[in-house]
Amino acid sequence: AQTVTQSQPEMSVQEAETVTLSCTYDTSENNYYLFWYKQPPSRQMILVIRQEAYKQQNATENRFSVNFQKAAKSFSLKISDSQLGDTAMYFCAFISGYALNFGKGTSLLVTP
């Protein structure tokens, strides 16, 4: 079974600082995709970033970047220059077949 683990239920960071959210996963597949989704208080699920397992280069989207360690099955999200609007639940997700499997989420609070 594919599992996704987010070991940090809650995190806090000050505005303009950098924060890293952790995610590990378990799979026997060799090719798969990993995602980070953001869920703000509005509850909408917003795609933040996507990583393809066969690509060694870490994905980057503006202030968001990942550290993908395939051998360690680790996929962390780094948010640079944190903004108040980054306050949200962040979900790590994994695809190897038909659908996304999500972790339990990390609640991130950005403080002034």
Place this chain on the structure above:
Amino acid sequence: DSGVTQTPKHLITATGQRVTLRCSPRSGDLSVYWYQQSLDQGLQFLIQYYNGEERAKGNILERFSAQQFPDLHSELNLSSLELGDSALYFCASSVGRGAFGNTIYFGEGSWLTVV
């Protein structure tokens, strides 16, 4: 705006009742996914349809059913509702046959409260 439309946004109903949640995927997307988000279970994959056919099943209860119509919109039917069915139900869509290799876009969800 993801382009995935869900109705209704909020719904309150009594135990034992039946409700239907509706979803229109993004233009051009052939796959529709349904997810349930509850406080204790997190985000659970329920079911996926591709171009009208069921492709994958997750943790969907027998009291729940879904279908995708020729115009590609989808409906999730929830029957004999229980208090524990109260949750946020997401519809999502993607272009391809499965989630693999595709980006999945989510609608804003339908809040279901069972009283």
